[in-house]
Amino acid sequence: MTPKRPWLAWLIVALGALLLIAPFYFTFVFATRPRTEIYSSPPPLWFGLSARSNLALLLERLPYWRNLGMSLYVAAMTTALNLLLCSLAGYAFAVYEFRGKNALFALVLGSMMLPSFLNMIPSFMVLDFLGWLDRPRGLYVPAAAGALGIFMMRQYIASAIPRDLIDAARMDGCGEFRVFRSIVLPLLGPALGTLGLITFITSWNNFVAPLVVMHSVENYTLPLALRSMQVPNNTEWGALMMGSAIAMLPLLVAYFFSARRLVAGLTSGAVKS
Amino acid sequence: MDATTPAALVAARKRRPLRARDVAPYVFVSPFFILFAVFGLFPLLFSAWLAVHEWDPAEGLKAMHFVGLENFRFVLTDPWFHRAVGNTLWLSVATALPQHLVALPLAAFVHEKIRRGRDLVVGAYFVPYITSSVAIALIFSTLLSRDYGAVNALLAELTRVPLLGSFMPDHPIDWLGDAHYAKPTVAFVVFWRYLGWNTVLYLSALQTISPELNEAATLDGASPVRRFFHVTVPLLRPMIYFAVTLSIIGSLQLFEEPFILVDIEQGVSQSVMTLAIFMYRLAFGEGDFGAASAVSWLVFALIVALAWLNARLFGREGRGE
Numbered sequence: 219m220t221p222k223r224p225w226l227a228w229l230i231v232a233l234g235a236l237l238l239i240a241p242f243y244f245t246f247v248f249a250t251r252p253r254t255e256i257y258s259s260p261p262p263l264w265f266g267l268s269a270r271s272n273l274a275l276l277l278e279r280l281p282y283w284r285n286l287g288m289s290l291y292v293a294a295m296t297t298a299l300n301l302l303l304c305s306l307a308g309y310a311f312a313v314y315e316f317r318g319k320n321a322l323f324a325l326v327l328g329s330m331m332l333p334s335f336l337n338m339i340p341s342f343m344v345l346d347f348l349g350w351l352d353r354p355r356g357l358y359v360p361a362a363a364g365a366l367g368i369f370m371m372r373q374y375i376a377s378a379i380p381r382d383l384i385d386a387a388r389m390d391g392c393g394e395f396r397v398f399r400s401i402v403l404p405l406l407g408p409a410l411g412t413l414g415l416i417t418f419i420t421s422w423n424n425f426v427a428p429l430v431v432m433h434s435v436e437n438y439t440l441p442l443a444l445r446s447m448q449v450p451n452n453t454e455w456g457a458l459m460m461g462s463a464i465a466m467l468p469l470l471v472a473y474f475f476s477a478r479r480l481v482a483g484l485t486s487g488a489v490k491s
Numbered sequence: 492m493d494a495t496t497p498a499a500l501v502a503a504r505k506r507r508p509l510r511a512r513d514v515a516p517y518v519f520v521s522p523f524f525i526l527f528a529v530f531g532l533f534p535l536l537f538s539a540w541l542a543v544h545e546w547d548p549a550e551g552l553k554a555m556h557f558v559g560l561e562n563f564r565f566v567l568t569d570p571w572f573h574r575a576v577g578n579t580l581w582l583s584v585a586t587a588l589p590q591h592l593v594a595l596p597l598a599a600f601v602h603e604k605i606r607r608g609r610d611l612v613v614g615a616y617f618v619p620y621i622t623s624s625v626a627i628a629l630i631f632s633t634l635l636s637r638d639y640g641a642v643n644a645l646l647a648e649l650t651r652v653p654l655l656g657s658f659m660p661d662h663p664i665d666w667l668g669d670a671h672y673a674k675p676t677v678a679f680v681v682f683w684r685y686l687g688w689n690t691v692l693y694l695s696a697l698q699t700i701s702p703e704l705n706e707a708a709t710l711d712g713a714s715p716v717r718r719f720f721h722v723t724v725p726l727l728r729p730m731i732y733f734a735v736t737l738s739i740i741g742s743l744q745l746f747e748e749p750f751i752l753v754d755i756e757q758g759v760s761q762s763v764m765t766l767a768i769f770m771y772r773l774a775f776g777e778g779d780f781g782a783a784s785a786v787s788w789l790v791f792a793l794i795v796a797l798a799w800l801n802a803r804l805f806g807r808e809g810r811g812e
Contacts, residue, residue: 227604257639310519340534
C-alpha cells in the first residue's frame with residue numbers, strides 16, 4: 219500500500235517535529251546573544267555575536283569546567299561499572315543453570331518497578347553513614363549495576379552467543395572468568411555500545427541524585443550547576459543558555475550518530491516484555 | 492568402594508567437589524545484589540522504620556522515638572499534603588492523558604503513511620527524551636517569560652491576524668508566574684518531553700502487528716478511522732497497558748519539571764507542588780525524615796492502587812483472558 223498524499227503526512231509530522239526541535243534551536247541561538255537581546259521584542263531568531271562574552275560570564279559565575287569534569291567523571295565511572303557488572307550478571311543469567319536463578323532474575327526485574335523516589339531519604343542516610351555525601355562515589359556506586367542493563371545483556375547474550383563456543387573454550391581449559399573475558403566480552407560490542415550510551419546519557423542528565431548527594435558548588439554536576447545559576451529576577455540568561463548548550467551538545471552529537479540503535483535499545487525492554 | 496549401588500551414587504554426588512562452574516554464576520550476579528541490598532532493599536526497609544518514628548537527625552540515630560502511625564496521621568491531616576495530592580493527580584491526568592491520546596494516533600499515522608525518512612522523524616520526536624530536564628526547563632522558562640518570551644511575542648503577532656486574532660489574549664500571559672497558568676504550563680512541558688517516548692513505544696509495537704490484518708480491513712472497505720479503532724487499538728492493548736503503567740509510575744513521582752520551572756520561593760509554586768516536591772521539602776527543608784518517609788509510602792500505595800486500576804482496565808483481566 220502506497221500512501222496517497224505523502225506531502226500532507228509529511229507536513230503534519232514535520233510540523234510536530236519542528237515544535238519538538240524548536241526549543242533546542244533557541245537554546246543555541248540564545249547562547250550567542252546577550253541578555254538584553256534575548257529579552258527584546260521580537261526575540262532573536264538567528265545567532266548573534268556574544269558567544270564569547272556569554273562564555274566568559276558563565277565561567278565567572280560558575281566553576282563550569284570543573285562541573286563539566288565532574289559530570290564527565292561520574293558518567294564515565296557509572297558507564298564503565300555498568301558495562302562490566304551488567305554484562306557479567308547478564309552472562310550468568312543467560313548461560314548458567316543454577317539454583318535460585320529464576321527467583322533471582324525475578325528480583326532483578328522487580329527492582330525496576332520500585333519507585334526510585336521511595337528510596338531518596340534512606341539512601342541519602344546510607345550515603346551519609348558511609349561518608350560518601352558530596353563525593354562522586356556517592357553517585358556512581360549506587361548506580362553501578364542497573365537492572366535494565368542486566369536484562370538487556372541477558373537478552374543479547376542468550377540470542378547472540380553460541381553455547382558451543384563457551385563449551386569449547388572450557389574444554390581448552392579456560393577458567394570461568396576467562397571464558398567471559400576473552401571469549402564472550404569481545405562479542406558483546408553492539409550491546410555494550412547501546413548500554414553504554416544509555417547509561418552515560420542517564421547519568422549525565424540525572425538531576426535528583428546529585429541534588430541530594432552533592433552539596434558544594436565545586437562538586438555539582440552540570441544540571442545542578444546550571445540550575446544554581448537561575449536566580450529570581452537576575453538570571454544571566456545568555457550565559458546560562460551557553461552553559462546549557464555546551465551540556466547538551468555532546469549528547470546531541472552522540473545521538474545523531476546512534477539514534478536508531480539507541481531508540482531500539484531504550485524501548486527493547488518494553489517491547490519484549 | 493563400590494560406586495554402582497544407588498546409595499553410593501547419591502553419596503558421591505553429595506560429596507562431589509564444588510566446581511568453579513557452580514560458584515561462578517553466584518559470583519557474577521553478586522555485585523548487583525550487594526548494591527541492591529545496600530542501596531535498594533535496606534533503604535526501603537529503613538524508610539518503613541523511619542515512617543513510624545519521630546527523629547531529629549541532628550541528634551543522631553539514638554534520638555529516635557517510636558510514634559506508631561503518628562507520622563501518617565500528621566501527614567494525612569496536613570492541608571499541604573491534600574494540596575500536593577490534588578496537584579499531583581491533576582498533573583498526572585493532564586500530562587498522561589494527552590500524551591497517549593496524541594502518541595497513539597501519531598504512531599499509527601507515521602507507521603502507515605511515512606516510509607522514507609521514518610528514522611529521521613522518530614529521531615526528532617525522541618530528542619527531548621534524551622535531553623537533561625534542567626536544560627529543557629531552562630529554555631522553556633525563557634521562552635515562556637511574561638514580558639519578552641518568544642511565546643508571548645508570537646501570540647502578540649497573531650493578534651494582528653484577522654479572525655484568528657480575536658481568539659488571542661490581549662495582554663501578555665504570565666505562564667509560569669500566574670497560578671492559573673502554571674499548572675497547565677508545567678503539564679505541557681512534561682507532555683512535550685514524553686510524547687516522543689510514547690510514540691516510539693507504540694511504533695515499535697505496531698511493527699510487530701502483521702500488515703495483512705490492516706490490508707484485509709481495507710479490502711472490506713473500512714475507513715482509516717475505523718481501522719484505527721477496530722484493528723490497531725485492540726491489537727495494541729498490551730502496549731497501551733504497559734505505556735500507561737509507566738506514565739502512572741512516572742507522573743506520580745513528578746519532581747524535576749515543576750521544581751525547576753517554578754521557583755520554590757514564589758507563591759505560585761504552591762499550585763505545582765507535587766507529592767515528590769512536598770516530600771523533598773519535608774525531608775531536606777524541615778528535616779522531618781519520619782513524616783517524609785510516611786509520605787513516600789503513601790505515594791507508593793497510591794501508585795500500587797492506580798496500577799491495579801489500570802490493570803483492571805487495560806491489563807489481561809480487562810481482556811477477559
